[in-house]
Amino acid sequence: MKVQRLILVATFFYLAYTQLVNGQPRKDCKTSCGNVTIEYPFGTSPGCYYADDPSFHLTCNEKEKLLFEGDMEVINISHSGELRVWNNVSYACYNSTGDLSHEDYYPYSLGNLSLSRSNKFTLVGCNALAVLNTLGKRNHSTGCMSACDSLPVEYEDCNGEGCCRTDVSVPLGSYLYHTLQSRVPDMTSVFDFNPCVYAFVAEIGTFHFNALEDLWNLRNVSQFPVLLDWSIGNQTCEEVGNTSICGLNTICFNSSLGTGYNCKCLEGFEGNPYLSNEHGCQDIDECTTHKHNCSDPSTCRNKDGAGFYCKCQSGYRLDATTMICKRKDFEWATILLGTTIGFLSILLLICCVQQRMKRRKTTALRQKFFEQNGGGMLIQRLSGPGRSNANIQIFTEESMKTSTNGYDESRILGQGGQGTVYKGILPDNSIVAIKKARLGDNSQVEQFINEVLVLSQINHRNVVKLLGCCLETEVPLLVYEFINSGTLFDHLHGSLFGPSLTWEQRLRIAVEIAGTLAYLHSSASIPIIHRDVKTANILLDENLTAKVADFGASRLIPMDKEQLTTMVQGTLGYLDPEYYNTGLLNEKSDVYSFGVVLMELLSSQKALCFERPLQSKHLVNYIASAMKENRLHEVIDEKVINENNWKEIEEAVRVAMECTRVTGEERPLMTEVAAKLEGLRVTKTKHQWSDQYPVEVTENLVGVGILSAQGDTSSTGYDSIKNVASMHMEAGR
Structure with a gap:
């Protein structure tokens, strides 16, 4: 009896092993654990998983969680390996x-x-x-x-x-x-x-x-x-041959692991490719599973394996486009319709190709303008060491055209040596000033890039704010905040802004300009020399607050240098004579220009006027002569003089004279100038500027040759190496 039992047990395990080796697990195998389906060759008990590799043995614990290697919870099993x-x-x-x-x-x-x-x-x-x-x-x-x-x-x-x-x-x-x-x-x-x-x-x-x-x-x-x-065994499909465990209607493919193989169902079949029973790869009936596109399901006919076809009844034909059975007498109409649709499709394709080529051409042209306008140089310099992370917005060409109404002449705010300024209205109805460089002037590209670099270092309430730029146009564009009350030059010498500025307003404007220049020289992350300080570059907002603008000629001064040798650039009348003669640029050059601006504020006279006598054409000489001859009251604007402010005016004149000394070393720093003017404004100080800087009236302050140029204002260029001066006429901002 015991021998018979042993024979039966041995027979059972032999049959189970034989069935498993042939790719067929026992029929009583567990097929799920919790909500996870157990797919062969994986299984939870002997005879249910691929016997040659215990890695396919899974465990279903008491919490109905399917585990791999005892502690990794299985989410799902894919037949693809x-x-x-x-x-x-x-x-x-x-x-x-x-x-x-x-x-x-x-x-x-x-x-x-x-x-x-x-x-x-x-x-x-x-x-x-x-x-x-x-x-x-x-x-x-x-x-x-x-x-x-x-x-x-x-x-x-x-x-x-x-x-x-x-x-x-x-x-x-x-x-x-x-x-x-x-x-x-x-x-x-x-x-x-x-x-x-x-x-x-x-x-x-x-x-x-x-x-x-x-x-x-x-x-x-x-x-x-x-x-x-995972894969089956350690042999490839070629090596295992017909002995693979792949079932019917399957194909064997080598595993991506580099050894072993996997199985998959042929196209048109679905199921477990490792089984040969009813759970193996079975034909997909596209007609019953709604995986067809026959308009009438009754015309669908399934093919053995992948595919189906739509069978129309006698007298009808299948329209391959709509998959609808139509009468055969509509054939010519269908041909005509198909021809028309084909022609229109070709025409549409041609239009699409043309549009794409046009877009490519436009993109290439914009890229060309981007490089031509110094885009690469701008990105390189802004990303260089020591640069600030300025939030510069990049505007498109279309938005610039729309905001300026196609650069209409009625939108022009001003024109100068560095280009034209337009009034722009952005889509959010905000008003901006758009500066457009002059066409064909390559030197303006460097000034354009320079202005972006300089303004990216500045965060000051009295400096006009740069909002962004446009690089994809033929000439570069800069977008600024809109300052709506014109320039200081307009208020002093024009007739469009009503009553003249009071003494208190002029003194406050002078304090604001001086404070801004002091900030640029000593408080900015990298010292900045404006190099073109003049009343045309001072904007006034609705509260008559000063906004210093036009940094195209400005220069960043490295921390280890006190001055730079540069091409002389500035505006006649405001240009530092020492800088003009030597080409050596330092912060005292801005001090000189500010002194001229302060004289304009005091006298309402232009910096350079050829209607005055020869020795007084320059405002500095004009006021110096008046002080020397004790007739200062004749040159000061009578609209600002009253019995209470003459001492302040005299002190302001002394400040201006000290700023316009011929030698830069004798001029005060802008921080000292700002402090002195602020003192005049707040405390009406009684101390005399001459205690620190004795006043010395000097003639011919503008240097040899500066007054030889004809015209009201001009920008002057001087190369100290080649000793060549070039004159560029400029009307101001």
């Missing part, structure tokens, strides 16, 4: 002093399975390093490092700042992997927003970094999906 499982997150947490407080990392045994290349190894944390180690036939390590000392600006970009990720490329036969992570030593400044470092392997697309949430606690997520690659 992928197993999706949940993977725990490894972490290490640190206290505020940078010491490790607690950590946890998870080693996993993968059997003969491998990590798929569809995964990414990810590290979340600041100033941290994470390493992924795999062990098997060959040891393999990979990892990445992230660094940051504050909360990243780009909250959702895993680019190495607070988050890094790397590809997972694991050698064949790896069976164990674990993650290690650590904080870079002595980096505790990030503790307030990143106390822990996290490392994990996750399927691509399942984790999207968000710095605000993930650097603190990784959104309390402890697991991510991971894809594992």
